[in-house]
Amino acid sequence: MPADKTAATRPTIVDRRILDDVAPEPGVAKPDPVLIVDGVRRSFGGLTAVDVQHLEIQRGLITALIGPNGAGKTTFFNLMTGFDSPTDGTWSFDGHDLGGVPAHKVAQYGMVRTFQLTKSLNRMSVIENMRLAGTGQTGERFLPAIIPGMWKKQEAEITERADELLARFKLDAKREDLAGTLSGGQRKLLEMARALMVGPELVCLDEPMAGVNPALVQSLLGHVKSLRDELGMTVVFVEHDMDVVMDISDWVVVMAEGRVIAEGPPASIGTNETVIRAYLGGSEGEGEVALSDIEAEQEDQR
Numbered sequence: 001m002p003a004d005k006t007a008a009t010r011p012t013i014v015d016r017r018i019l020d021d022v023a024p025e026p027g028v029a030k031p032d033p034v035l036i037v038d039g040v041r042r043s044f045g046g047l048t049a050v051d052v053q054h055l056e057i058q059r060g061l062i063t064a065l066i067g068p069n070g071a072g073k074t075t076f077f078n079l080m081t082g083f084d085s086p087t088d089g090t091w092s093f094d095g096h097d098l099g100g101v102p103a104h105k106v107a108q109y110g111m112v113r114t115f116q117l118t119k120s121l122n123r124m125s126v127i128e129n130m131r132l133a134g135t136g137q138t139g140e141r142f143l144p145a146i147i148p149g150m151w152k153k154q155e156a157e158i159t160e161r162a163d164e165l166l167a168r169f170k171l172d173a174k175r176e177d178l179a180g181t182l183s184g185g186q187r188k189l190l191e192m193a194r195a196l197m198v199g200p201e202l203v204c205l206d207e208p209m210a211g212v213n214p215a216l217v218q219s220l221l222g223h224v225k226s227l228r229d230e231l232g233m234t235v236v237f238v239e240h241d242m243d244v245v246m247d248i249s250d251w252v253v254v255m256a257e258g259r260v261i262a263e264g265p266p267a268s269i270g271t272n273e274t275v276i277r278a279y280l281g282g283s284e285g286e287g288e289v290a291l292s293d294i295e296a297e298q299e300d301q302r
């Protein structure tokens with residue numbers, strides 16, 4: 001699936017009102033779920049980090065995954081995308097049962113997650129980073145590896161795709177720069193662009209706005225929205241900034257102590273008492289407390 005589609009292969013854009021009649025309840029069924037999770041649990045010794053009874057992610061929309069520190073959000077991403085294995089449970093993506101499926105195969109099915117750029121990636125140029133993200137998936141095929149002509153063709157396709165994505169994310173001017181020299185916002189764009197090298201249908205973004213200069217947040221948010229609005233992708237993202245969550249999500253899932261404790265449209269979440277109690281660590285709030293204020297305060301303490 002190319003990132004910038006021709007008219008013939010243009011994606012179906014999902015009508016965002018599709019969730020209007022869905023009840024804001026944990027585990028509620030969605031009209032067209034692309035990801036379905038059942039009884040997924042992950043324990044580390046005596047600690048249950050993730051314990052999701054049932055969760056459905058609607059295809060083609062943006063879902064935010066929020067929750068206090070240690071709620072299990074990152075572990076959940078790792079489990080879904082094959083970077084970790086659950087203690088129990090089943091989950092399927094677009095009809096494929098993903099139990100025991102390794103990360104590169106999950107990516108081939110169309111679900112990927114972003115990673116922060118590591119030290120070694122920082123020492124590579126932007127275009128090399130992109131090429132590597134593309135080769136990681138296709139380089140394992142046996143035939144291209146032993147037939148030089150076929151490999152060259154594949155390499156040219158990877159570079160072409162990388163350049164298309166760099167242009168989309170306005171990183172083309174940085175093509176030859178070392179990734180380590182990029183600003184916080186540009187690094188986030190590169191992380192996103194790298195994930196798109198495999199042409200995913202669902203992309204999991206882990207804190208896409210963390211470390212981004214406030215002046216660049218709007219432009220980054222525009223890029224995330226364009227994944228949904230122009231490419232028809234499903235986006236699931238973990239984020240602590242409530243303004244960002246309210247701005248771009250169509251649906252919000254709240255985790256605490258590994259469980260999904262609430263889900264619903266963004267407006268329903270900020271005033272949900274179960275959610276506010278979870279953020280306050282189980283204690284009762286004194287009078288009216290806004291979730292955005294609690295998150296902002298906790299963000300300052302991080």
Ligand SMILES: Nc1ncnc2c1ncn2[C@@H]1O[C@H](COP(=O)(O)OP(=O)(O)OP(=O)(O)O)[C@@H](O)[C@H]1O
Binds near residue numbers: 044048068071074
């Ligand atoms: N590899 C591991 N070994 C042991 N415990 C782990 C491991 N990974 C995560 N945990 C624990 O599992 C719980 C969930 O962690 P996780 O990082 O998934 O939460 P999170 O919601 O992403 O938190 P944050 O918002 O702070 O990033 C935490 O108590 C964490 O300490």
